[in-house]
Each structure stands twice: as C-alpha cells, then as structure tokens.
Amino acid sequence: MAPHFPVWSQNATGMLQFTVWTALEAEGFGASLQHHAAYADEISSGILSEFGLPETWKCTALLPFGGRVGEPGQPGREKTFKPIGERVRVINDIGALQSTQQIIPPQPEPSTATSTAFLRTVKARRTYYGLSKASPISDAEIRAIVESAVTNVPSAFNSQTSRAVVVTGKSYQKLWEIVRAGYIKSLGDKAPAAIIQQNEAKIGGYAAGYGTVLFFEDQATIDTFAAQIPAVAAHFPVWSQNATGMLQFTVWTALEAEGLGASLQHHAAYTEEIASGILAEFDLPKTWKCTALLPFGVPLAPPGAPGREKTFMPIAERVRVIA
Numbered sequence: 076m077a078p079h080f081p082v083w084s085q086n087a088t089g090m091l092q093f094t095v096w097t098a099l100e101a102e103g104f105g106a107s108l109q110h111h112a113a114y115a116d117e118i119s120s121g122i123l124s125e126f127g128l129p130e131t132w133k134c135t136a137l138l139p140f141g142g143r144v145g146e147p148g149q150p151g152r153e154k155t156f157k158p159i160g161e162r163v164r165v166i167n168d169i170g171a172l173q174s175t176q177q178i179i180p181p182q183p184e185p186s187t188a189t190s191t192a193f194l195r196t197v198k199a200r201r202t203y204y205g206l207s208k209a210s211p212i213s214d215a216e217i218r219a220i221v222e223s224a225v226t227n228v229p230s231a232f233n234s235q236t237s238r239a240v241v242v243t244g245k246s247y248q249k250l251w252e253i254v255r256a257g258y259i260k261s262l263g264d265k266a267p268a269a270i271i272q273q274n275e276a277k278i279g280g281y282a283a284g285y286g287t288v289l290f291f292e293d294q295a296t297i298d299t300f301a302a303q304i305p306a307v308a309a310h311f312p313v314w315s316q317n318a319t320g321m322l323q324f325t326v327w328t329a330l331e332a333e334g335l336g337a338s339l340q341h342h343a344a345y346t347e348e349i350a351s352g353i354l355a356e357f358d359l360p361k362t363w364k365c366t367a368l369l370p371f372g373v374p375l376a377p378p379g380a381p382g383r384e385k386t387f388m389p390i391a392e393r394v395r396v397i398a
C-alpha cells in the first residue's frame with residue numbers, strides 16, 4: 076500500500092480544500108485556489124519559517140478569501156462545460172451503455188445554504204462496509220447526483236479532467252468479479268489461505284451493494300492542458316488527484332445524504348489487470364485512469380470497521396489560525 080499514500084494524501088487535501096472553499100462560499104465569501112508554494116521552494120519554506128510551522132508540513136494550496144467584488148471567474152471569460160455525456164456514463168446491464176448528451180446548465184444563483192447545514196452533511200458522511208442491494212432513491216436520481224457533482228466540482232484551469240461511471244444491475248456483479256479475480260491473483264500463489272479468505276470476504280462485501288461509482292481521470296485531457304500551459308505542466312497530475320478527491324467526496328457525501336452508505340476503494344490502482352479489465356468490460360476510453368471505486372447501498376451495519384472506533388487527533392495539532 077505504501078506507494079499509494081502520497082496519492083491518497085492529494086485526494087484527501089482536495090476533499091478538504093473543496094469543503095472549506097464551499098463552506099466559505101456558503102457564508103458569502105469569494106475565494107480562489109492558488110498553488111504558489113508548489114512553484115518555488117523559497118515560497119513554501121518561507122511560509123513555514125514565517126509562521127513557525129513544522130518542516131514536515133507540505134503546503135498543497137492557498138485559498139485567499141474575502142468579500143466578493145465582482146463576478147466569479149475571469150472577466151470576459153465565461154465558464155464552459157463539456158457535454159455531460161462525455162464525462163458520465165451509466166451502466167445498468169451487461170453491454171448496455173447509456174449516456175446523455177445534454178449539457179447541465181451552470182447554476183448562476185449563489186447557494187442560500189449556510190456553512191452550518193453544509194458542514195453537518197459533511198460530518199454525517201462515513202465509511203460503510205456492510206451494504207445491501209437496496210437504494211432509497213431511483214437510478215435516475217443517482218445519475219442526477221453524479222452528473223451534478225461532475226459538472227460543478229472544480230478543476231484546475233477548468234480542465235474538467237474527471238469522469239465517472241455508475242454501475243448497477245447485472246453489470247455490478249461483473250465489475251466486482253473482475254476486481255475479485257484480479258486482486259486475489261495479485262496476492263500470488265504463496266498467499267496464505269486465511270489472507271485469501273479475508274480478502275474474498277471484503278470484496279464480497281462490496282459486491283453485496285446496490286451500485287458502484289467508478290471515478291476516472293482522463294489522461295488525454297491532462298496531457299492537452301499540460302502541453303498548452305508548459306509553465307505549470309508538471310502540476311497537472313497532482314491537481315488531477317486533488318480534483319478527483321473533491322469529486323469522490325462530493326458524490327460520497329451526497330449519496331450518504333440520501334440514506335446510502337459507501338466506502339472508497341482503490342483496487343484499480345493496485346493491479347493493471349483490474350484497471351484494464353474494467354476499461355475493456357465497459358468499453359471505456361483507454362485514456363481513462365480509474366482513481367477510485369465507491370460501492371454503495373443501504374447500510375446493514377454501523378459505519379467503520381467493526382470494533383474499531385473512529386478517533387480524532389486534537390484539532391489544534393491540525394489547524395492554526397494566524398490573525
């Protein structure tokens with residue numbers, strides 16, 4: 076698992092950046108996401124020394140915020156949206172692939188929600204492993220959630236690198252069979268029977284759910300933007316991991332708000348066989364790199380791993396306010 080932690084860290088910081096940004100916006104602030112500390116070591120080390128922060132803290136972003144003056148976005152440059160059918164697919168039977176072509180229009184009205192309501196929803200999201208083949212909402216509503224999240228979650232330079240596939244129905248079993256077979260094979264012939272059994276049971280738990288949202292980042296789009304803006308080309312893969320984290324978190328939280336439980340899995344990053352097996356089975360572009368799987372269903376058990384209570388670090392070790 077060790078090589079995956081830096082990627083998960085970029086996913087998690089994306090989730091956090093997005094949550095704080097959205098909560099501040101709900102209170103009437105405007106903000107933008109900046110990455111100067113990643114551009115020059117002088118900036119990152121200057122910030123750490125100025126504010127007496129631990130040398131092990133790597134600055135992933137800066138979010139300047141304040142009262143809004145003017146409209147969002149760059150003057151004279153309207154935010155554009157790729158057709159949603161190019162970004163979201165819904166698969167609910169073997170071989171049957173549907174995609175909508177209509178563009179979801181942007182929502183020009185500022186949200187009237189306050190940060191309290193938003194953060195209550197954020198707090199309510201948990202990891203659920205015990206899942207059933209039931210959903211309190213229709214497949215059309217699940218699709219609407221994913222399409223809305225894909226449309227409205229931000230991306231660096233509005234590159235819209237994220238893609239999502241919703242799998243329900245018979246195809247769902249096929250998906251988790253690809254994951255099961257590929258993952259068990261990756262454990263090797265010498266893996267103890269107990270480990271194999273343990274992993275079969277875990278994957279069986281995901282397969283017991285109602286549906287899975289697969290998250291992808293389109294590497295072709297990343298390459299195009301990197302070529303267009305060479306000065307920051309090296310940062311696009313990291314921003315892509317931030318953006319997919321934001322999207323994963325938004326879909327996960329929205330499904331939970333509807334009474335579904337979910338957990339975040341990364342089997343497609345563990346072995347190439349699973350990643351390519353998923354692309355082939357669902358006829359997806361080869362440039363789509365799967366960043367996570369989110370199996371969901373009405374929960375059958377409390378959140379978290381049984382017998383392992385979720386603990387929280389003292390908040391003062393994680394947040395500092397410098398006024």
Ligand SMILES: Cc1cc2nc3c(=O)[nH]c(=O)nc-3n(C[C@H](O)[C@H](O)[C@H](O)COP(=O)(O)O)c2cc1C
Pocket residue numbers: 083084086087200201202203338339340341378379385
């Ligand atoms: C970036 C990221 C990666 C994660 N990867 C996995 C994973 O591979 N498998 C898993 O079961 N849970 C995964 N999780 C879930 C975490 O273990 C879980 O969110 C954490 O323990 C806090 O529990 P909670 O989700 O109930 O609040 C991941 C979470 C994040 C934010």
